Amino acid sequence: MPLKSRAIDVAINGVDSSDIRENITLFIKQLDLPVSEFDVDDFENKATNKAQKAIQAFGYYNADIDVMPVQYAKNGDFTLTLNITLKQITVVNRVILQADFMRSSNEQTQNMPQKLLSVIEQVRAMQGKPLNHDLYESLKGQLSTFALLYGYFDFKFLLHKLIILPNANGSASEATVHWLFNLGERYRFGDVEFLQETRGETIAKNVKPFTKGAFFDQSKIGQYSIDLASTGYFDNAIARANASRSVDKMVPIELILQPKPKDSYQLGLGFSTDTKARISFDWRRPWVNLEGHSLGANVYLSNPRKALSLEYRVPKANPLNDFLNYRISLKRTDENQTQSDNVSFEVLRQWGAEQDNDWDKIGFVKVEQESFIQGLQDKRTTRLVMPGFTYNRTRKDGDIFVNWGDRQQITVQGASESVLSDIDFLKVMAKTKWIRQFDKHRFTLRADAGAIATSDFTRVPSTQRFFAGGDQSIRGFGYNEVSEFEMVEIDGKLEKELVGGKYLAVASAEYAYRVAEKWRAAVFIDAGSANSKFASDISTGVGVGAQWLSPIGDVQVYVARGESSFERSWRLHVIIGPGL
Missing domain, CATH: 2.40.160.50 (membrane protein fhac: a member of the omp85/tpsb transporter family)
Known part of the structure; x- marks a missing residue:
């Protein structure tokens, strides 16, 4: 028999956290609504799987989910009720970090930017604490982003795993974080090159917020463009690093300048x-x-x-x-x-x-x-x-x-x-x-x-x-x-x-x-x-x-x-x- 399902209302029992409740509802509402009575069982199974994934995002891997029979309203809307027992949250019991700088001299570590060191320390600090998926994904993205921003252009993320070991007896699941990456050598600022206009070359060189041979930092490239525009000499000024043309780990900085008109x-x-x-x-x-x-x-x-x-x-x-x-x-x-x-x-x-x-x-x-x-x-x-x-x-x-x-x-x-x-x-x-x-x-x-x-x-x-x-x-x-x-x-x-x-x-x-x-x-x-x-x-x-x-x-x-x-x-x- 066909159903005229128009909207779904998700009722959740047993979960106090509004964030978890909202995430469950968001996941379930991604599903296509059943169009006949024969689709209801399949929909309930899919809803259970979606709810389980939504809960796991907050570190609960042993949750029990009981789906009550769907209740229909006269207007075609229906209510899906979930009775949930979260049990214990997953704890990170082990963090394994393997990187090239850990095997080299202290010089590479001493020259490492504070933001990169902070990411690594935050990953280490996850050990012994409840698993936070959002934090884990954020740190994983930050490591790749900061590596490029600070001139580690040979960076390779060889392995990043989050291993969950559920416990059937109801005790807390255990998680292992395993990362393997190579930062490589940090690149340095090279020469400033003028691609088009050379008028104002002396001004542009005097304004630059870095010196040749200093460790690369993308924020200084952005500041360079801002400072060039602020001088009042240019209608448009773009500074960019071209790592693909690097020689001996020295990154050339390319300038595109458009001087202001005469008046x-x-x-x-x-x-x-x-x-x-x-x-x-x-x-x-x-x-x-x-x-x-x-x-x-x-x-x-x-x-x-x-x-x-x-x-x-x-x-x-x-x-x-x-x-x-x-x-x-x-x-x-x-x-x-x-x-x-x-x-x-x-x-x-x-x-x-x-x-x-x-x-x-x-x-x-x-x-x-x-x-x-x-x-x-x-x-x-x-x-x-x-x-x-x-x-x-x-x-x-x-x-x-x-x-x-x-x-x-x-x-x-x-x-x-x-x-x-x-x-x-x-x-x-x-x-x-x-x-x-x-x-x-x-x-x-x-x-x-x-x-x-x-x-x-x-x-x-x-x-x-x-x-x-x-x-x-x-x-x-x-x-x-x-x-x-x-x-x-x-x-x-x-x-x-x-x-x-x-x-x-x-x-x-x-x-x-x-x-x-x-x-x-x-x-x-x-x-x-x-x-x-x-x-x-x-x-x-x-x-x-x-x-x-x-x-x-x-x-x-x-x-x-x-x-x-x-x-x-x-x-x-x-x-x-x-x-x-």
């Missing part, structure tokens, strides 16, 4: 509560000559600030972070009682960090002339010739979304009347920010500190004085609204005149909790000052916020209450971009 352009749009809408336009000519000298210009426009700059860059040892810059800039500022026109010329030399945790070191000489009006003061013009240096370091686990990271920056610059400057001037500035995330909990700490020593503070340009307040400073106040001030009577009313501070001290602490996959809720407190005395007359900002992990990065919205000795205010802050 490139980039338009940027942005918004923040500090600057409101802003627009920027970049022009860059990456190839002024074959040595990689580049020329660029930038235009920045927002309501309070406008800037134009022209830059000439000369790459040094590593063009990613080691270069010499010449820059001419024009800047106009009109915000919060500050009006300023600034012209500057700067020569900057950066010696980039060689390791991830190292510091970038920057030395510079900057000549600037600024005409400014601060508050109700008379217009002044000051020329400064300022040598200085900056040390900075940034560590982070991502570019768009940062869950772990920190940055530090220290800048010292000064000028002297005896060296073409209008005043004696010394400025020190230090900044740091830390982000740490633990599961759903995210902590952000930030601090800024600075000091100015000068022979005449009234002639210190407005852009060199200290101000606080804004999205990245003390929330609850507008951008640069917190500083030393004087009370001035205007039309019979007392008005606050901002003059800027000789000292800066700002600190911030924020806690955020992930309430959904793409959303965090935050609370924060900011505090600080920009005054003639360090950390005096503290202003504070407290509030709450929402953070959206958008496709373009963090979008942060805060409502803040600012409070100082002079005023109380509410302010909305919107920040778009990376958290660090």
